[in-house]
Amino acid sequence: xxxxxxxxxxxxxISSIKGDSKLVKRLFALGCIEGTEVELRRTAPLGDPxxxxxxxxxxxxxxxxxxxxxxxxx
Amino acid sequence: xxxxxxxxxxxxxxxxxxxxLTGSNQYVGNWPGVTVDKKEGFLFENIKIVDLPxxxxxxxxxxxxxxxxxxxxEGNVDLILNIVDASNLNRNLYLTTQLKQFNKPxxxxxxMIDVCENKGIVIDYNKLSKExxxxxxxxxxxxxxxxxxxxxxxKEGNFTKPLNHRKFDFSSEKEAYSFIxxxxxxxxxxxxxxxxxxxxxxxxxxxHPVLAYPIFLLLMALMFQLTFSWVGQPISDxxxxxxxxxxxxxxxxxxxxxxxxxxxxxxxxxxxxxxGIIVLLPIILVLFICIxxxxxxxxxxxxxxxxxxxxxxxxxxGKAFIPMIIGFGCTVPAIMTARTLESEKDRKLTAxxxxxxxxxxxxxxxxxxxxxxxxxxxxxxxxxxxxxxxFVAFLLGILFKNTYFKKDEEPFIIEIPEYKMPKISSIYKQxxxxxxxxxxxxxxxIFAMSVVVWFLSNFNLHGMVNQVDDSILASIGNVxxxxxxxxxxxxxxxxxSLLSGLLAxxxxxxxxxxxxxxxxxxxxxxxxxxxSAYAFLVFILLYTPCISTIGTMQKEYGSxxxxxxxxxxxxxxxIASFLVFNLGGFLYNLVYLxxxxxxxxx
Numbered sequence: 001x002x003x004x005x006x007x008x009x010x011x012x013x014i015s016s017i018k019g020d021s022k023l024v025k026r027l028f029a030l031g032c033i034e035g036t037e038v039e040l041r042r043t044a045p046l047g048d049p050x051x052x053x054x055x056x057x058x059x060x061x062x063x064x065x066x067x068x069x070x071x072x073x074x
Numbered sequence: 075x076x077x078x079x080x081x082x083x084x085x086x087x088x089x090x091x092x093x094x095l096t097g098s099n100q101y102v103g104n105w106p107g108v109t110v111d112k113k114e115g116f117l118f119e120n121i122k123i124v125d126l127p128x129x130x131x132x133x134x135x136x137x138x139x140x141x142x143x144x145x146x147x148e149g150n151v152d153l154i155l156n157i158v159d160a161s162n163l164n165r166n167l168y169l170t171t172q173l174k175q176f177n178k179p180x181x182x183x184x185x186m187i188d189v190c191e192n193k194g195i196v197i198d199y200n201k202l203s204k205e206x207x208x209x210x211x212x213x214x215x216x217x218x219x220x221x222x223x224x225x226x227x228x229k230e231g232n233f234t235k236p237l238n239h240r241k242f243d244f245s246s247e248k249e250a251y252s253f254i255x256x257x258x259x260x261x262x263x264x265x266x267x268x269x270x271x272x273x274x275x276x277x278x279x280x281x282h283p284v285l286a287y288p289i290f291l292l293l294m295a296l297m298f299q300l301t302f303s304w305v306g307q308p309i310s311d312x313x314x315x316x317x318x319x320x321x322x323x324x325x326x327x328x329x330x331x332x333x334x335x336x337x338x339x340x341x342x343x344x345x346x347x348x349x350g351i352i353v354l355l356p357i358i359l360v361l362f363i364c365i366x367x368x369x370x371x372x373x374x375x376x377x378x379x380x381x382x383x384x385x386x387x388x389x390x391x392g393k394a395f396i397p398m399i400i401g402f403g404c405t406v407p408a409i410m411t412a413r414t415l416e417s418e419k420d421r422k423l424t425a426x427x428x429x430x431x432x433x434x435x436x437x438x439x440x441x442x443x444x445x446x447x448x449x450x451x452x453x454x455x456x457x458x459x460x461x462x463x464x465f466v467a468f469l470l471g472i473l474f475k476n477t478y479f480k481k482d483e484e485p486f487i488i489e490i491p492e493y494k495m496p497k498i499s500s501i502y503k504q505x506x507x508x509x510x511x512x513x514x515x516x517x518x519x520i521f522a523m524s525v526v527v528w529f530l531s532n533f534n535l536h537g538m539v540n541q542v543d544d545s546i547l548a549s550i551g552n553v554x555x556x557x558x559x560x561x562x563x564x565x566x567x568x569x570x571s572l573l574s575g576l577l578a579x580x581x582x583x584x585x586x587x588x589x590x591x592x593x594x595x596x597x598x599x600x601x602x603x604x605x606s607a608y609a610f611l612v613f614i615l616l617y618t619p620c621i622s623t624i625g626t627m628q629k630e631y632g633s634x635x636x637x638x639x640x641x642x643x644x645x646x647x648x649i650a651s652f653l654v655f656n657l658g659g660f661l662y663n664l665v666y667l668x669x670x671x672x673x674x675x676x
Contacts, residue, residue, distance in 0.1 A: 022135060023485035028247035029131035030487075031165050035248075042277070045286040046383040049392075051490055055164045058490035060379045062386075065485055 003069045006040040012071035019068035031055045076121045082157035084128035085491040087185045087215040092125040094221045121228050132172045146176050153179050153233045160184040167254045174242035179233035180208040187212045194265030201261035207236050273492040297364040306360035317349045347524025361403050362508050370496035388471025391486045394424045401431030405623045419479050429619040430467040432460050435579035439614050446595045447607040459615050562606025562655040578620045609655035616647035
């Protein structure tokens with residue numbers, strides 16, 4: 001499952017990130033890596049993008065990119 | 075001379091620290107080849123501090139990162155001053171681990187330790203210093219606490235080279251982060267506090283599914299009110315009054331003994347030209363102060379977040395929405411704001427589309443024409459022009475997205491920072507920078523253009539002329555007029571007015587008043603029909619922006635994009651105006667005929 005399937009306020013643990021190599025590199029550099037706990041904070045009023053939180057800060061990301069952040073089954 | 079490189083993540087107070095360290099002793103330039111600010115300043119005359127762009131890492135391919143990396147490799151750096159947000163060391167130290175690889179002495183300025191305390195975080199500075207093999211100085215840049223310690227330390231010199239017994243070349247981000255986590259485990263404790271932060275509480279309203287847009291519109295309305303009704307415009311009007319009723323008559327008087335051409339050059343050319351632009355300064359500054367406040371408080375990042383879905387349709391990210399809004403006020407600051415966008419593609423595309431947002435200077439032309447030709451439908455006509463501008467920008471955005479800018483699709487991620495109280499010192503500093511940049515431009519490019527236009531409108535090949543009809547400008551107008559014939563306004567006066575509009579959009583009207591010399595409400599209908607008048611307004615809306623905009627674009631994006639923009643807008647304006655005149659004329663006749671036949675039968 002991906003981070004998009006969380007409800008606002010729910011958390012998960014990242015298992016892997018796929019997709020555009022530039023984006024993956026940026027997310028990695030920010031510490032969005034395997035094993036990191038991530039929370040879906042909120043969705044934009046128009047439904048996209050979303051705000052996620054990991055390592056103590058908020059990051060806005062589009063759903064089409066966030067789909068590639070996969071979470072471990074809890 | 076000691077060279078210090080100042081580095082850190084975005085939103086950690088880097089600029090505040092830089093301003094505190096260097097005071098007014100700083101220079102802003104551009105890094106070669108990219109639209110990234112190069113800021114250098116001096117502390118105690120012999121310590122040069124280079125403020126590198128805010129970045130999260132050194133190796134994710136952005137211009138900002140390339141610039142920083144090259145500078146650390148080639149810039150003879152004696153010391154890296156790395157500022158980090160102490161309340162979020164986890165992510166901030168990632169950049170530090172990468173900086174360690176350059177094998178330079180590092181001072182780690184732990185900023186916002188007050189926020190840290192509020193969050194219940196306790197850091198063992200000595201231990202952190204040992205673990206990372208760097209010097210650590212805790213500071214609160216926003217309150218100017220601890221900055222003197224940084225200054226003293228820089229003055230002292232004798233920066234110790236790293237010991238080199240610990241390698242920082244990690245094989246992956248994961249390894250780097252697990253190293254950071256281990257370091258933090260040993261020197262940081264955090265009390266779990268479940269209290270909702272101010273940011274969370276504010277975001278409940280600001281990003282609320284229903285309230286978000288009304289709040290945004292309210293803030294924008296407030297900004298435009300401040301700029302155009304309450305503060306900016308009144309000061310501007312005052313200056314304008316001073317210019318026209320005091321400065322110009324005085325100058326006339328002082329120059330009454332000198333030759334006529336010289337007096338005309340100084341007064342009609344230079345004072346009117348340059349003065350007319352400087353008069354706009356209060357508007358631009360008030361707009362800028364508002365934007366800086368919104369930016370520094372953390373609200374702009376949220377606007378970008380809210381508008382992203384909409385803006386993406388035209389191939390832009392949410393952040394580009396802000397320059398577009400500012401474009402309704404004045405295109406110049408709008409293009410300058412585009413600088414803050416992340417990707418080169420977004421900056422360029424925004425700069426190309428922003429001029430279609432109908433700026434304030436075009437409004438006087440609309441109002442006068444609307445009053446003359448569309449008396450009962452004035453409001454409708456003027457608002458239709460604003461909407462047409464947005465529509466054309468949207469259409470062209472989609473076109474560019476699928477052609478010219480296709481290959482360069484940048485991923486959109488932005489940090490949503492915590493809300494901060496904007497610092498007056500920072501607003502003051504940034505506004506001052508903008509003002510001096512603007513005045514510089516007025517003193518150079520606008521000055522030169524004013525002289526050129528003055529010359530063209532006062533001379534012909536035989537010497538000075540009394541009537542503008544005999545001037546070179548009129549000859550140029552006659553040459554250009556046929557271009558506008560298919561649009562319904564093929565007279566040389568329109569051509570010349572449009573040409574003078576390149577200097578400033580307001581001068582279209584000013585020129586018409588000079589050229590037609592009389593009551594416009596009587597004279598204009600001789601030269602225009604309702605439809606050609608509307609076609610003319612459409613042309614005014616869409617054609618090449620004023621020289622201030624062209625100059626700004628040239629400074630920010632170079633000649634190639636500027637030339638393209640000039641040409642491209644002319645073409646767009648011509649086509650749109652052509653369609654309006656011809657289709658409009660056709661429809662008008664159709665409706666007229668329809669009504670006529672109806673009235674025959676009923």
